[in-house]
Amino acid sequence: MAEEKTIFAKIIDGEIPSEKLYEDDQAIVIQDINPQAPTHVLIIPKSTEIPRLADANESHQALLGHLLLVAGKVSRQLGVDEAFRLVINNGAGAGQTVFHLHLHILANKGFDEGSLGREFG
Ligand code: AMP
Numbered sequence: 001m002a003e004e005k006t007i008f009a010k011i012i013d014g015e016i017p018s019e020k021l022y023e024d025d026q027a028i029v030i031q032d033i034n035p036q037a038p039t040h041v042l043i044i045p046k047s048t049e050i051p052r053l054a055d056a057n058e059s060h061q062a063l064l065g066h067l068l069l070v071a072g073k074v075s076r077q078l079g080v081d082e083a084f085r086l087v088i089n090n091g092a093g094a095g096q097t098v099f100h101l102h103l104h105i106l107a108n109k110g111f112d113e114g115s116l117g118r119e120f121g
Contacts, residue, residue, distance in 0.1 A: 006100040008044050022074050026066050029074050038108035039080050043070050044100065051099040053090045067103055080107035 011018045012028060021041060022029035032040040045063055050056050056064060068086075075081040084107035089096040 006048070006098055008042075008098055008100040008102060009048050012044070012046050012048075022070065022077065024070070026063060027070050029070065032104065036104075037106040039078055039084070039106065041074065041078070041105045043067050043074065043103040043105065045102075048100060050101040052096065053088050053101060056101070071103055071105060075105060075107070078105075078107070080105070083107060083111065085111060 005013075005015075007016065010016045011030065018028075019031040020028055021031065026047070027043055027045050029041050029043050032042050045067060047060075047063065050060060050063075071086055072081070075084050084105050087104040087106060088102075089104075
């Protein structure tokens with residue numbers, strides 16, 4: 001039986017709505033529905049084949065690099081390029097709830113010096 005589609009696959013396929021900020025051939029960027037910071041967006045690859053970062057392999061190298069470039073581009077678009085945090089939750093134990101690789105951009109919130117992001121947890 002086919003795996004059930006993730007919510008992000010449904011967004012990419014236009015089956016459920018999202019507030020899209022950016023799109024190219026490999027990725028979309030949407031507003032997080034439950035923001036943990038004043039700016040909280042998700043960078044999502046269109047490819048559904050990477051559930052967790054730990055599932056990525058060498059064949060995904062260019063895509064992974066592209067996602068980082070998109071993060072930089074979107075941070076400039078949003079005017080947060082001076083201070084943002086990029087987060088990837090890998091695995092349920094780390095808080096991952098959607099098993100389709102995605103990067104969180106969090107910004108416009110005070111970042112505790114030296115913190116690894118517990119305030120978002
Ligand atoms: P994670 O916990 O790292 O797997 O992140 C999943 C993120 O997806 C959470 O921050 C959710 O708020 C967000 N999310 C879930 N459903 C939607 C949706 N329909 N549109 C936008 N963001 C969503």
